Amino acid sequence: MLRFFLRRLIGLLFVVIGVTFVTYAMGYLAPNQDPIAALLGQHNTPQAYATLKHEYGLDKPWYIQYGTFLLNLAHGNLGLSYRYPGQSVNDFIGPAIAISIQLGLSALILALVLGIPSGIIAALRANTWVDTSLMSVMLFFYAVPAFVIIPFYQVLIDILVANNLPTLPVQGWSEGLTYKIVPVVILALTSMGYFARISRTVMLEVLRQDYVRTARSKGLSERRVIYLHAFRNALLPLLSVIGPSLAFLVSGAFVIEDLFNIPGVGGAAIQAVANRDWPVLQGTVVVLAVAVVIMNIVVDILYSVADPRIRIQ
Amino acid sequence: MDTDRYLEPDTAPTQLTQEYLMEESLEPGLHSTSPWRDSFRRFLRDKRAVGALVLLAIFILASLFLLPIYEHIGPVISERHGFVHIGPAKYHSPTYVDNLVENAPASSLHWLGTNYAGQDIFARLLAGIQVSLFVAVIVVGVMDVGLGIIFGVLAGYYGGILDTLLARFTDLIFAFPGLLFAVLVTGLFRQAALDRFGNDGPLYLVAITLGLTIWPQMARYVRGQTLSLKEQQFIEASRTIGTSSNQIILRHILPNILSLIFVAATLDISGTIINEGVLSLIGLGVQAPGSSLGLMIQESLANIPYFPMEAILPSLTLTIIVLAFSFIGDGLRDAFDPRSKD
Numbered sequence: 001m002l003r004f005f006l007r008r009l010i011g012l013l014f015v016v017i018g019v020t021f022v023t024y025a026m027g028y029l030a031p032n033q034d035p036i037a038a039l040l041g042q043h044n045t046p047q048a049y050a051t052l053k054h055e056y057g058l059d060k061p062w063y064i065q066y067g068t069f070l071l072n073l074a075h076g077n078l079g080l081s082y083r084y085p086g087q088s089v090n091d092f093i094g095p096a097i098a099i100s101i102q103l104g105l106s107a108l109i110l111a112l113v114l115g116i117p118s119g120i121i122a123a124l125r126a127n128t129w130v131d132t133s134l135m136s137v138m139l140f141f142y143a144v145p146a147f148v149i150i151p152f153y154q155v156l157i158d159i160l161v162a163n164n165l166p167t168l169p170v171q172g173w174s175e176g177l178t179y180k181i182v183p184v185v186i187l188a189l190t191s192m193g194y195f196a197r198i199s200r201t202v203m204l205e206v207l208r209q210d211y212v213r214t215a216r217s218k219g220l221s222e223r224r225v226i227y228l229h230a231f232r233n234a235l236l237p238l239l240s241v242i243g244p245s246l247a248f249l250v251s252g253a254f255v256i257e258d259l260f261n262i263p264g265v266g267g268a269a270i271q272a273v274a275n276r277d278w279p280v281l282q283g284t285v286v287v288l289a290v291a292v293v294i295m296n297i298v299v300d301i302l303y304s305v306a307d308p309r310i311r312i313q
Numbered sequence: 314m315d316t317d318r319y320l321e322p323d324t325a326p327t328q329l330t331q332e333y334l335m336e337e338s339l340e341p342g343l344h345s346t347s348p349w350r351d352s353f354r355r356f357l358r359d360k361r362a363v364g365a366l367v368l369l370a371i372f373i374l375a376s377l378f379l380l381p382i383y384e385h386i387g388p389v390i391s392e393r394h395g396f397v398h399i400g401p402a403k404y405h406s407p408t409y410v411d412n413l414v415e416n417a418p419a420s421s422l423h424w425l426g427t428n429y430a431g432q433d434i435f436a437r438l439l440a441g442i443q444v445s446l447f448v449a450v451i452v453v454g455v456m457d458v459g460l461g462i463i464f465g466v467l468a469g470y471y472g473g474i475l476d477t478l479l480a481r482f483t484d485l486i487f488a489f490p491g492l493l494f495a496v497l498v499t500g501l502f503r504q505a506a507l508d509r510f511g512n513d514g515p516l517y518l519v520a521i522t523l524g525l526t527i528w529p530q531m532a533r534y535v536r537g538q539t540l541s542l543k544e545q546q547f548i549e550a551s552r553t554i555g556t557s558s559n560q561i562i563l564r565h566i567l568p569n570i571l572s573l574i575f576v577a578a579t580l581d582i583s584g585t586i587i588n589e590g591v592l593s594l595i596g597l598g599v600q601a602p603g604s605s606l607g608l609m610i611q612e613s614l615a616n617i618p619y620f621p622m623e624a625i626l627p628s629l630t631l632t633i634i635v636l637a638f639s640f641i642g643d644g645l646r647d648a649f650d651p652r653s654k655d
Contacts, residue, residue: 015488022485023497030501143639144632145587147594151610151624154617251491251591258595259614270595273500285489285497292490 004304008297012290019289020073023282024066030278035082038276056080078283083275089283092268097287099173100257100264104249104291106184108242111191116238118192119199124226126204135200142193146186147255153182173262183260190248198241199234206234239303243296250288352572355648362644365637372634376442380407383436387422405433407440408602416620428609428623429616432602438630440604445634448520448589449582456524457531457585458578464528465535466562466570470543479536483529492588498522499597512603519598523588527581534577538570572649579642583635590631606631 036053037044053059057068072079078089118138122131153170160167172179206212207230215229216222250266257267265284272280346354357363387401392413403409404422411431419426425435468476486494499518506514542548543566551561592598593607601608609627617624 014484018485019488022489022494026497026501031505139639139643140636143583143635145590145635147591147607147610148628148632148635151614151617151628154614155621155625158618158621247491249491250493251588254492254496254595255591269496269500273496273503273595273597276504278501281497281500285493288493289488289490293488 001304005301008300012293012297015293016073016286016290017070020070020286021066023285024069027278027282028062028065035278039082039085073286078286079279081277082279083272083277089279092272092280093265093283093287096263096265096268096284097291099262100253100266101291103173103180103183103187103257103262103264104253106180107187107249107252108191108246110184110188111195111245112242114188115192115195116199116235119196119201120203120231120234122196122200123203123207126200131200135197138193138196140193141189142197145255146189146252147259149186149189150255150259153186171261173260173264183256183262187249187252187256190252191245194245194248195238195241199238202237203230203234206230209233236303236307239299239306242299246292246295250292349572352645352648355651356644359644359647361640362648365640365644368633369637369641372442372630372637373446376439376446380436380439380443383424383439390422405436407432407436407604409433410602416616416623425626426622429612429620430602432604434609434623434626437604437609438606438626441606441609441627442630442634444516444599444603444605445586445589445631447516448523449585451520452524452527452585453578453581456521457527457581458574460524460528461531461535462567462574465532466539466566468532469536469539470558470562470566476536479529479532483533486526486529489526492591494526495519495522495588495592496595496597498525499592503597507600512600515597516599516603516605519589519592523585527585531574531577531581535570535574538573539566542566542569572645576642576646576649579638579645583638583642586631586635586638 036049036056036058040048040052050059057065060068069079076090078093081087081089081092115138118134122134122138125131157167157170168182169175169179170182173183211233212225212230215225220229253264253266254270255266256262257264258270261267265287269281269284269288272278272284384402384405387405389398389400390404391398392411404411404414409432411427414423414427414431415429417423417427417431423433423435425433425438428434428437464475464479468479489497499515499522502518503515506518508514510517548561548565551565556564589598589605590607590610593605594611596611599605599608601612606627610624610631613620613624613627
């Protein structure tokens with residue numbers, strides 16, 4: 001168990017180095033940008049320019065810059081903003097991380113709670129109208145992205161407002177619990193469709209297994225067969241698809257945090273692009289990539305606890 | 314003695330073949346159908362997929378041929394107290410901005426009305442579909458399928474350093490979840506693309522970036538399929554009789570994985586069109602006054618309470634396109650591999 005854990009930790013290290021290197025190289029190669037001149041604006045004198053360039057470490061060769069970046073990262077310091085003098089990247093991303101984790105985790109849990117049972121119900125009623133309609137709805141949510149659903153939702157809200165019906169807020173996050181419902185639900189939709197489709201396939205596979213037939217043939221009630229024998233075995237492979245599904249959450253977070261004005265990491269990234277604040281953009285990329293890797297490791301560990309066979313490989 | 318038999322085959326098999334062929338010609342109803350034909354027949358039975366295909370074909374044909382026609386339909390109108398005369402080539406152009414007709418309702422002049430900048434919505438929808446298709450063709454058709462097949466087959470068949478390099482590169486790309494890499498690259502290089510290639514620059518940048526991140530997954534998939542095919546007996550048999558590696562790849566491996574690639578690529582198109590939409594929506598894709606379905610949605614959001622149709626039309630169009638590709642992909646998968654259905 002410890003060796004397994006250590007191996008995954010070393011893997012994390014390589015991902016961080018890879019991500020930071022690519023991120024850094026892209027920022028280094030990107031043309032027409034002189035953050036120092038932009039920061040100084042009309043106060044640009046050769047003297048001030050040289051001082052500030054030294055302060056930001058941009059007068060050093062690229063490998064020193066990258067080394068400093070890595071060293072700072074190891075201390076949890078993501079560097080200085082190009083846009084707002086005196087502010088660090090941490091000032092932007094720090095508060096955003098908590099919000100994004102809250103949004104992402106709630107959406108993931110909601111997607112699992114709704115998606116897996118729908119898939120299993122569809123599998124148990126395979127090729128009936130229940131299966132077809134449930135899976136059509138799930139395919140719709142899986143295929144149609146959040147940013148297409150949001151306009152429809154806003155139109156719906158306007159209709160509700162026009163008819164004096166109760167509505168949920170369309171903007172904001174920290175103002176209260178009601179503000180969180182819609183972003184979480186919309187972010188969860190894609191993953192929910194994905195989980196539902198996968199759980200249906202997995203459950204059908206499990207129901208064909210020999211041990212299910214054995215359980216039936218020894219006269220167990222259908223309920224016991226499904227809950228004790230099939231369902232528990234179907235849950236196992238489902239754990240392993242949580243990892244790949246995190247990519248949906250990250251992509252969705254950009255759109256949802258942007259459109260709902262949620263001050264999360266994705267929103268900070270888009271703000272950084274608009275401000276041409278590259279260190280903040282790089283910081284968000286590193287933070288999101290590391291977050292997904294850590295989630296993957298957590299899922300892997302859970303999986304290895306649930307299924308000891310995996311540790312031998 | 315034994316080797317002679319291989320060099321000079323006796324006549325028996327030829328006779329048998331002839332008899333077999335004669336039998337075939339005697340009973341034309343007993344022709345065995347090719348696997349592709351079987352799959353095609355199964356696909357046609359899937360009503361949902363065929364419906365999606367027809368709808369998609371209408372969208373594609375409309376975006377390619379209706380837009381040029383639309384630019385010739387309509388009278389010459391006078392604006393600004395008769396000082397300006399403009400024809401449909403202008404006011405039906407997807408990029409023409411006209412402050413005099415902002416947010417106009419649908420009329421015979423502007424079939425679906427105009428947006429906040431007085432641009433014709435119908436023309437912009439058609440141009441937006443073109444953008445989605447352009448991205449789909451470049452990203453999936455060229456980069457995903459092209460690079461995926463080349464690197465996947467070579468890495469799977471020959472292994473070695475190419476295989477290692479592919480694995481490392483794939484790991485690197487996979488380290489960026491979702492759109493992260495695309496957001497980073499388009500954010501950093503957008504201005505340069507605008508300076509270099511004008512208004513279409515960001516679109517090329519988006520296409521190349523999405524292509525760069527999509528093909529490693531396809532390559533890994535193709536590699537896996539190639540690896541398992543390589544161990545099959547018919548490949549071994551083919552090698553035994555002296556078929557060159559090139560021939561084995563072209564005649565035995567590729568035809569056998571083509572259907573799988575076809576299905577994967579169709580499903581990749583949905584994701585790619587969505588990703589282009591997301592990038593345009595968050596301001597990293599197509600630049601106004603250019604048109605893209607994502608950009609149209611972004612432009613309409615502020616005005617939803619007053620002009621909901623401006624948001625609904627591009628959203629609906631994108632929904633139909635994305636769903637159509639998903640249905641077709643699902644249908645193709647069931648058609649090529651009927652066992653995968655349940």
